[in-house]
Amino acid sequence: MSQIKRLDDDLRNKRGKQQPARSGVSREDGQMRVRAASQREGAKASDIPPTVNTGERIAKDADVNQVPTALSQNNNPHVPNxxxxxxxxxxxxxxxxxxxxxxxxxxxxxxxxxxxxxxxxxxxxxxxxxxxxxxxxxxxxxxxxxxxxxxxxxxxxxxxxxxxxxxxxxxxxxxxxxxxxxxxxxxxxxxxxxxxxxxxxxxxxxxxxxxxxxxxxxxxxxxxxxxxxxxxxxxxxxxxxxxxxxxxxxxxxxxxxxxxxxxxxxxxxxxxxxxxxxxxxxxxxxxxxxxxxxxxxxxxxxxxxxxxxxxxxxxxxxxxxxxxxxxxxxxxxxxxxxxxxxxxxxxxxxxxxxxxxxxTETVRKMADAGIEHFTKYTKLGYGKFIRIARQIYGDTEFLNLVQSDEEEWPARLRMPGYAFSSTPLHRQPPEFSHVPFILTASDYGYPDGDSSFNSQPTNH
Known part of the structure; x- marks a missing residue:
């Protein structure tokens, strides 16, 4: 018996030992009745434990020993459905x-x-x-x-x-x-x-x-x-x-x-x-x-x-x-x-x-919850100050004083959307950070410094 078949049978026996009998009747020694798993090659669907958590038995369960032997050595053996x-x-x-x-x-x-x-x-x-x-x-x-x-x-x-x-x-x-x-x-x-x-x-x-x-x-x-x-x-x-x-x-x-x-x-x-x-x-x-x-x-x-x-x-x-x-x-x-x-x-x-x-409804609900969050904690933290400041400055001047100078949405209120994300790398100009390749005298077989490669011709 192969390793996979043996583990498959062990799994089925384990499942049977951990669950009480369908009839709800216990054994004479007070222990819960064990559901025996079928060991036969050609087991019927009615002879084996259910394999879905609805308790149903389906016809495909008759082939309990036909277990796929896995991912092959191919790069991507999966066939699209x-x-x-x-x-x-x-x-x-x-x-x-x-x-x-x-x-x-x-x-x-x-x-x-x-x-x-x-x-x-x-x-x-x-x-x-x-x-x-x-x-x-x-x-x-x-x-x-x-x-x-x-x-x-x-x-x-x-x-x-x-x-x-x-x-x-x-x-x-x-x-x-x-x-x-x-x-x-x-x-x-x-x-x-x-x-x-x-x-x-x-x-x-x-x-x-x-x-x-x-x-x-x-x-x-x-x-x-x-x-x-x-x-x-x-x-x-x-x-x-x-x-x-x-x-x-x-x-x-x-x-x-x-x-x-x-x-x-x-x-x-x-x-x-x-x-x-x-x-x-x-x-x-x-x-x-x-x-x-x-x-x-x-x-x-x-x-x-x-x-x-x-x-x-x-x-x-x-x-x-x-x-x-x-x-x-x-x-x-x-x-x-x-x-x-x-x-x-x-x-x-x-x-x-x-x-x-x-x-879209999920995004809207998240935004509503964010607005409610900011409103609640703004009132708890600064509600008394806001009430007095409105009387001193007036609504318009007060809002101009306290609002942010940057036109940026808070992270909690930012709507997720692919169209608003930054420019991806493949659309950005490439960054050249490498050092330019420079030829020296030694690359031509001459010693660096004092060499005929660096010497200048003389006029006679």
């Missing part, structure tokens, strides 16, 4: 599968059909080999700045913004790092342990600022033949409930007790942040975590509006963070995120009929 590209959302159930990655057995992610687009990508990290840019025809790249300049064009074609400036130091264990757009993320490369890979990290502001349709363009780029060794290392999926009418942070906390966050018979570690005991009297917001930051899957449910500074906001965000520690994050998550979102935990399937907030 044309059905998902055309339909943008046509999910199908998939069984739990094991694959080989870098000599280790990892798990493929599970998908469940979603009735609507109930989440959006909020954070994304992608790595690939530096050879990717050479495949596009750039053959004379010498320095790291040259490579960053060449990648900037591809990044702009996908997101609408490119690499704008270089940081003083590296990030994420890479030797060099550059800013993307208007602080929308970063591009990093270099380092002894990075094996000539590069990192493209897009934060939440960057996902909002990116040109519409960036998910599909990125998916097509990663699955193309020119992209070498691409890999999604992290992706955060978020559902925004602006009215707070679906699930609250207290609902998440209660759902954990009822098994709403159980995965394969395991219950992730819960954590509560904020003033839970007295129900957050200051309106700073409550957060519920299921899992740890070091795990490959983490849930965050929090009061987003209050986090942004609006103490009376009902805005609730449910967020799942996927990392590739012990699993493969498929590229299809870019164009069909909701299927993976609702499959992450049983409680999230309640979001399937509910669509998430539009990107």
């Amino acid at each position: 044309q059905e998902l590209i055309e339909a943008f959302q046509s999910p199908t159930n998939s069984p739990i599968q094991l694959c080989m990655r870098d000599g280790k057995v990892v798990m493929q992610m599970v998908r469940i059909p979603a009735k609507s687009e109930c989440c959006a990508i909020d954070t994304l990290r992608v790595t690939m080999h530096e050879k990717t840019i050479f495949n596009k025809g750039f053959r004379a790249l010498i320095s790291d700045d040259d490579v960053a300049r060449a990648f900037s064009e591809s990044i702009e074609n996908i997101f609408g913004f490119g690499i704008t400036k270089k940081y003083d130091k590296g990030r994420d264990f890479f030797a060099h790092a550059w800013e993307l757009g208007d602080n929308y993320g970063h591009f990093a490369m270099g380092g002894m342990r990075q094996r000539d890979s590069i990192l493209i990290a897009i934060n939440g502001q960057g996902c909002l600022a990116a040109r519409q349709g960036w998910e599909l363009r990125l998916y097509q780029f990663l699955t193309s033949s020119e992209c070498v060794s691409p890999r999604i290392t992290r992706v955060d999926l978020a559902h925004d409930d602006f009215d707070g009418t679906q699930l609250s942070v207290h609902d998440f906390d209660r759902a954990w007790d009822e098994g709403g966050f159980d995965r394969f018979g395991n219950r992730p570690e819960p954590q509560n942040y904020g003033s839970w005991k007295n129900n957050d009297p200051m309106g700073k917001g409550l957060t519920f975590y299921a899992g740890t930051k070091s795990s490959s899957q983490l849930f965050r449910g929090y009061q987003k509006g209050k986090q942004l500074g609006s103490p009376d906001s009902p805005w609730i965000r449910a967020e799942v963070q996927f990392s590739n520690h012990d699993k493969i994050i498929p590229f299809e998550i870019l164009i069909d995120p909701s299927s993976y979102f609702v499959a992450a935990y049983p409680i999230l399937q309640q979001y399937s009929p509910n669509t998430t907030g539009k990107r």
Whole structure:
């Protein structure tokens, strides 16, 4: 029996031992009844444990031993899913599968059909080999700045913004790092342990600022033949409930007790942040975590509006963070995120009929919360002074005295948008910092200083 098959069987037996029998009847010794996993090659779908967290058994589960043996040695063996590209959302159930990655057995992610687009990508990290840019025809790249300049064009074609400036130091264990757009993320490369890979990290502001349709363009780029060794290392999926009418942070906390966050018979570690005991009297917001930051899957449910500074906001965000520690994050998550979102935990399937907030609505809500934040703390800090100063100077003169001399929006109110970001590197004039090449006498075989190369002819 191969290593993958043996680990697959061990996983199924482990899942069976950790879950009680479907009938709810315990054994005579008081222990919970164990569900035996099938060991037969031709097992029926009804003979094996369910492999999706809805408790369903599907016909594809009959081939439990046909486990893919992983990523091949090709640069980018992934074949684009044309059905998902055309339909943008046509999910199908998939069984739990094991694959080989870098000599280790990892798990493929599970998908469940979603009735609507109930989440959006909020954070994304992608790595690939530096050879990717050479495949596009750039053959004379010498320095790291040259490579960053060449990648900037591809990044702009996908997101609408490119690499704008270089940081003083590296990030994420890479030797060099550059800013993307208007602080929308970063591009990093270099380092002894990075094996000539590069990192493209897009934060939440960057996902909002990116040109519409960036998910599909990125998916097509990663699955193309020119992209070498691409890999999604992290992706955060978020559902925004602006009215707070679906699930609250207290609902998440209660759902954990009822098994709403159980995965394969395991219950992730819960954590509560904020003033839970007295129900957050200051309106700073409550957060519920299921899992740890070091795990490959983490849930965050929090009061987003209050986090942004609006103490009376009902805005609730449910967020799942996927990392590739012990699993493969498929590229299809870019164009069909909701299927993976609702499959992450049983409680999230309640979001399937509910669509998430539009990107433009999210930006507007963030701006409203920022205005409310500044108004509140301006009144608390300077309200008494403002009241007297208006009587002394009058409204117009007083505002002219206290307003900033610079026409710049505060960071909290700045609207994310690719059109407003700085000029990317590949559109900036190149900087020539090298020392001009100078020929000396020694280059011609003469000693420097006193030589016939430097001697002047004499007139006789």
